[in-house]
Amino acid sequence: MTRREPCRSFAISVIQIITIICQVLTEEPRFAEPIPNVTVALGRDASLPCVVEHLGTYKVAWIHIDRQMILTIHRHVITRLARFSVSHDNAMTWLLHVSQVQQEDRGYYMCQVNTNPMISQVGYLQVVVPPNILDEESTQSAVAVRENQNISLVCKADGFPTPKIMWRREDGQPISVDRRKKVTVYEGDTLSLQRISRTEMGAYLCIATNAVPPSVSKRIIVDVEFSPMIWVPNQLVGAPAGTDVTVDCHTEAHPRAISYWVYDNVMVLPTKKYAINTEENSYRAHMKLTVRNLQTGDFGNYRCISKNSLGETEGSIRLYEIPMPSTSPKATEMKSNANKESVRRVNVSRSVSRVEAGTERPSVVRAQLDRAPDRDAAHHVYRPPHTQHVSGTKRIHCWRQSFLAIIVLVQVDLIV
Template identity: 20%
Template sequence: MKLHHIILIYFCTSVIVESSKDHDVMIEPIDYGSVSYFTTGVKKSIICRGVNKNQKVEWVDPSGKVVPRQGTKRVYGQEHFVPSLKSRVPALVLTLSRTTVSDTGIWTCRSGNVHREVSICVIDPAEFVSTSTEITADRGRSITLSCQAKGDPEPRIVWYRNGDVITDQTNPTKYKIMRKFSHEGFEGLLTIVALNSQDSGVYTCGSIQENPILPECALNKNLNVTLHVNYPPFFEVENETALVPGMENKSVDLVCSANGYPAPKYRWFKDIGNMLSEYPKDDTQNDDKSVLTITATEFTFGQRYICRASNMYGTVEKTFEIYKMGPPEKPSDVIIENAAEDNLGIKITWNDLVKFPIDEINIQYKECAEGDELKGSEFDFRDAETMTINDVISDKVPQSFDSVVSAVLKDLRQEAAYCIRVRASNEVGVSPWSEVAVASTTKSESLEDHKSEPIVSIQSNTFFYGIFFGCGIGIVAVAYMFAIRLV
């Protein structure tokens, strides 16, 4: 074959390949907008461009049938031409004059032996019907929450609580899941047995629409249902007088908050011997809690105040007593939790009852010799570093607790002994300093501390076996050469 023939064949092949690339079957991208599906009942058109002007273009529906070119059909193809650089290329417009869920699936555009596929998703979005979004029931009773959604594909109902799916296995003694068919479709039922106050809250009904032909064609919608459980008021800490510290001639807030539904109403009383003197309601705030503000004086210290919380299901009372606030008690002990190269972890404890709020803790520390016996005087700690911890314990006093406050002293010197003392303070005053605690930081670990004898031993054995094996090979080689000479 001559050179010019080869060039001609190469040129013709290149033209054909390039022509094929330029005129492949092309389908314009589907634009669903802000969602991922077409809604039923709308009109949509999709253009497919053919290979060349001599090749017929046709659309094939998901069932394998060729789409007719008749404008009277609900789904039809309409031919038109798309301009190109050299000529007009045929194109076929797929028109869905009124979309239905049955249009969901894989559609194919083909031109000769070339074809391209596109997925179409059509959904009739679910709407929640005959579903109450707020339900009230009495404690101890059982209640059935109902949720119904209507749409195409047929919605599947799922119940959630705090983001978790509720099933028959979630808590069989508490929840029961059922499904019922009505004239409007399937209804999802959630029965909650033996209601208590913890059952109050938001339950979510989820509608899940899935198309078996095209799994990615799906839609989830949620509806919240709020359940209120009626129950009488109660205080989380019952039958216990609330002791409230107060500073003389300053106001003290007595805060009363009870659980209950409907929300309790509050009334305040002053205990005078065997009589109760009620405070005007204007002096308190009645919403989710009630606050009675008292000016602490010598006459109010030791005085008892009663908060009464009521709703239609019951009444409960709580007693408050104001006592004179003083400075914090001296810390019982300073415990060294752990020691490192440059820091010490400590815990500060009070073994006795903590009667007053603690607003601040001061920790003083300084280097000292192991044998030093510092008495904790101001002179001993005149050049000490100070660390401060704020907002330690400002409410829920009095109380008894151990090891309640932790701290870490940082940037210390290695292998050094430190003397430590602690005190607490509040608005009224400062506690005495704790007894002095002594602790030492540790030594820094170096590579010399990690010599590995077993590795050395293994290396020595390996070296020995290597020499032994080499010598054995040498002896065998010499014996073999000697044998050859004898032969």
């Protein structure tokens, strides 16, 4: 019994090995993993894998379901399209290669094994296409419209997925939508501008994007046409003879206007006498005229004129002569004289008020002040008038008036 047991164990092992080999040889093919969905950009290369276990003597075929077209069988390419090929890694993977993928290659692909019954699995090839603007279906690159009219800008694009259209202004300014609100970005393939104004003139960008790089854009220039307008900052300008003076006008016009100056019904041309400068920005212009060394014949009416194909307008500026400013006296002298004069007036007024408070009349005080030049200016001594032929009470009355006048004058001289 002991010798028979090893022989029995060996036999059992051999039988098990033979059973496994038979199972392997007789096991049907099966797919080890599903075919993944593959996304590729237009014009790139793509590959679809099909992994089959226990293929044995069976064959693998690739079929384009949407076209109902057999592409490959085993290692052979059946289709006449040179962009399709097949490869085998000598293991379980069969690869279908598509080079320079086109939009018609998009769809379902079947990997099939010719068992009985047949087995198969399906994968999807997604072909994405970057956006492309269709110029023939879109607004041309430059359009013109009269001010206060309506205009619609159209931008069409194709691609896969379907592109989204956005509008922006190139200068970053907002877009007026239906005259009720303003937006920085407007979405949609048609942009409608109602009662367009000159401030909406400029370049508009149509941008198409679908998350497949690169995004594309189209630039559409909108010209808003209107007749010229002029406004003058200063219609009256004064300047002295012999100086230089500059007058200016502001204009707006589109199409671009012809602007010039007229004086005395004659067009002003750049000379040594006249300097002309015009600064332009979009539809705006700033006209400047400088007249050098003004003379009598240079004063008068100057006109700035602007005209384009839609109309003409003008502005008027009156240039008149003003006297040359004189040299003013020194401030120190004016201050000194003013102070002395004010002090003298204050003291005189105080003295007069004091006299008025006495018994004498104001007319007597004025008379004595009028006779003030009779005093000796060098010694500040007042010389009274002659009192001959005056006697009694009249002489005393005159001396009293003279004494009061002396007090007033002495006070004035001391203060001065």
